[in-house]
Amino acid sequence: MTYRRTAVVGAGLIGGSLALRLRDLGVDVVVVDPDPGTRAAAAAVGLVVAETVPGDRDLVVLAAPLDVIVAALPEVAAAAPDAVLVDVGSVKGTVRDACRAHGLEHRWVGAHPMAGTERSGFAHATASLLVGASWAVTRGAGPVADVVRWVVDTFDATAVVLDTDAHDRAVALVSHAPHVLANALLGVVEDAADPAAAHLAAGSFRDGTRVAGRDPLRTRNMLADNAAALGPVLDDLVVLLQHYRRELDDRAALAERLASVTAGADAVRRPEPGWRPCADLDAALAAPGTTLLRRGPSGLELSR
Amino acid sequence: MTYRRTAVVGAGLIGGSLALRLRDLGVDVVVVDPDPGTRAAAAAVGLVVAETVPGDRDLVVLAAPLDVIVAALPEVAAAAPDAVLVDVGSVKGTVRDACRAHGLEHRWVGAHPMAGTERSGFAHATASLLVGASWAVTRGAGPVADVVRWVVDTFDATAVVLDTDAHDRAVALVSHAPHVLANALLGVVEDAADPAAAHLAAGSFRDGTRVAGRDPLRTRNMLADNAAALGPVLDDLVVLLQHYRRELDDRAALAERLASVTAGADAVRRPEPGWRPCADLDAALAAPGTTLLRRGPSGLELSR
Numbered sequence: 040m041t042y043r044r045t046a047v048v049g050a051g052l053i054g055g056s057l058a059l060r061l062r063d064l065g066v067d068v069v070v071v072d073p074d075p076g077t078r079a080a081a082a083a084v085g086l087v088v089a090e091t092v093p094g095d096r097d098l099v100v101l102a103a104p105l106d107v108i109v110a111a112l113p114e115v116a117a118a119a120p121d122a123v124l125v126d127v128g129s130v131k132g133t134v135r136d137a138c139r140a141h142g143l144e145h146r147w148v149g150a151h152p153m154a155g156t157e158r159s160g161f162a163h164a165t166a167s168l169l170v171g172a173s174w175a176v177t178r179g180a181g182p183v184a185d186v187v188r189w190v191v192d193t194f195d196a197t198a199v200v201l202d203t204d205a206h207d208r209a210v211a212l213v214s215h216a217p218h219v220l221a222n223a224l225l226g227v228v229e230d231a232a233d234p235a236a237a238h239l240a241a242g243s244f245r246d247g248t249r250v251a252g253r254d255p256l257r258t259r260n261m262l263a264d265n266a267a268a269l270g271p272v273l274d275d276l277v278v279l280l281q282h283y284r285r286e287l288d289d290r291a292a293l294a295e296r297l298a299s300v301t302a303g304a305d306a307v308r309r310p311e312p313g314w315r316p317c318a319d320l321d322a323a324l325a326a327p328g329t330t331l332l333r334r335g336p337s338g339l340e341l342s343r
Numbered sequence: 344m345t346y347r348r349t350a351v352v353g354a355g356l357i358g359g360s361l362a363l364r365l366r367d368l369g370v371d372v373v374v375v376d377p378d379p380g381t382r383a384a385a386a387a388v389g390l391v392v393a394e395t396v397p398g399d400r401d402l403v404v405l406a407a408p409l410d411v412i413v414a415a416l417p418e419v420a421a422a423a424p425d426a427v428l429v430d431v432g433s434v435k436g437t438v439r440d441a442c443r444a445h446g447l448e449h450r451w452v453g454a455h456p457m458a459g460t461e462r463s464g465f466a467h468a469t470a471s472l473l474v475g476a477s478w479a480v481t482r483g484a485g486p487v488a489d490v491v492r493w494v495v496d497t498f499d500a501t502a503v504v505l506d507t508d509a510h511d512r513a514v515a516l517v518s519h520a521p522h523v524l525a526n527a528l529l530g531v532v533e534d535a536a537d538p539a540a541a542h543l544a545a546g547s548f549r550d551g552t553r554v555a556g557r558d559p560l561r562t563r564n565m566l567a568d569n570a571a572a573l574g575p576v577l578d579d580l581v582v583l584l585q586h587y588r589r590e591l592d593d594r595a596a597l598a599e600r601l602a603s604v605t606a607g608a609d610a611v612r613r614p615e616p617g618w619r620p621c622a623d624l625d626a627a628l629a630a631p632g633t634t635l636l637r638r639g640p641s642g643l644e645l646s647r
Contacts, residue, residue, distance in 0.1 A: 209539040217547035229607035235513040243521035252608030255601035266591035287570035297559035303533035304556030310541040
């Protein structure tokens with residue numbers, strides 16, 4: 040293991056699942072959460088809990104809401120002075136800026152497991168939730184190579200290494216914009232107050248709204264925290280919907296637009312990384328752009 | 344059975360599934376399709392096929408694309424002069440107008456099974472696809488009560504009886520708008536050409552785009568055929584997305600909007616019909632608004 044003594048700050052769905060995985064692997068892990076009920080629930084399944092971060096930790100995983108992470112950074116960094124700080128939130132630019140402001144950039148690496156459910160809280164955490172997922176890892180002044188090894192080895196993850204701003208743009212596209220569209224669709228059907236609509240809803244509506252109408256504050260935070268990257272994507276979607284709207288009366292143009300979407304679908308839905316052995320992780324991480332890393336049968340593998 | 348000698352015109356996913364169900368129930372059914380390959384495939388699984396509608400039919404189900412239905416109406420009606428005409432397409436106003444133009448309104452009832460897959464064609468048809476689904480049935484001058492009994496008894500369906508225009512508005516909301524949003528989302532991610540986005544896509548993107556990037560002509564027809572009802576829904580969605588976009592920088596307003604969506608979600612996702620016995624189907628169908636009908640343990644049941 041890259042890190043031997045971990046603290047997980049915030050035992051919600053993600054932090055709780057992460058702690059359960061580490062416990063299952065026999066790693067020394069302490070769960071830190073301000074909520075007595077959450078600490079009790081974590082202790083009840085055998086996790087070690089604490090109210091503050093122990094000073095002997097070599098890794099502190101920050102799994103709290105973004106505003107809590109930003110507020111707690113100096114205190115956590117001081118409590119465990121030798122620890123690497125890894126946050127697992129869905130937006131990275133704000134955390135990088137906060138680390139920079141506190142002189143902690145060399146101790147911080149952003150990580151973001153692309154997994155979750157529409158539920159939240161420790162009650163829904165499982166040791167398997169984050170295993171086998173893609174994990175974004177952001178490049179910066181911190182120990183990126185160590186954190187890449189940690190996510191690959193601990194979670195059987197494919198690490199997607201990229202710049203902080205590139206991360207925030209990518210998740211705006213594939214996670215935050217889908218949440219806006221899902222809530223907009225559910226909202227427009229609610230507003231229509233059409234007694235037939237609910238009874239006629241089939242698969243396209245259910246799938247298109249699955250992530251909508253859940254914990255509104257969690258969704259609000261996710262969207263607002265990434266406003267800088269999400270705003271332009273929503274602008275693009277508005278323009279695109281206006282095109283579709285006009286082309287309802289232009290069958291040739293509408294067919295052309297839909298055919299173009301269909302033609303490009305596989306590249307987005309089924310990207311095919313070309314894996315090859317990675318002999319030098321530091322050199323691989325020094326290259327700009329997006330780099331994928333995973334553990335293959337014969338060792339670390341790379342795709343770019 | 345309400346009808347004893349059925350013809351199904353168009354053996355695609357829906358028409359083929361419908362014919363297979365009727366065959367399994369022992370109903371005399373003839374499949375009419377212009378494509379020799381489709382007729383051969385239908386014959387290969389034991390269906391009776393023909394190139395034209397036999398004159399002895401008491402029910403003709405029109406399961407072809409909308410433009411084919413509209414073009415074929417007079418010929419089909421003349422070929423089977425005693426048959427009730429039921430179309431199973433996803434848009435009803437255009438069919439009603441065509442029936443009216445040909446003096447066939449008293450012979451026509453619109454039916455629309457709210458089931459399907461992202462696949463199309465007879466090769467994907469199954470006897471179970473349309474069973475247990477909600478079926479919209481449109482009220483008009485035709486024998487609505489007979490068609491309600493037919494869908495309830497043949498497909499173990501919940502019949503959602505409503506006016507033609509109300510049908511087209513409802514499916515614009517819960518079926519056609521979701522298809523536009525899904526294609527817009529997939530398209531915006533393709534256009535971004537972001538190498539990280541595809542690798543970071545998780546559940547919200549997969550669900551939000553499941554129905555996108557499929558058979559573009561089928562989707563084009565579905566959307567353009569319902570332009571009159573779908574246009575205003577897309578207008579509403581554009582306005583709504585512009586609100587979300589502005590509120591990315593107004594956390595209180597965004598939280599309020601999302602909380603309102605969450606508060607209204609159950610009414611749309613889990614409508615709870617209050618079922619009661621239906622003693623007089625004709626009287627039930629004469630009432631305005633949306634009426635639900637199904638077969639309960641003790642007979643026909645009604646919800647309004």
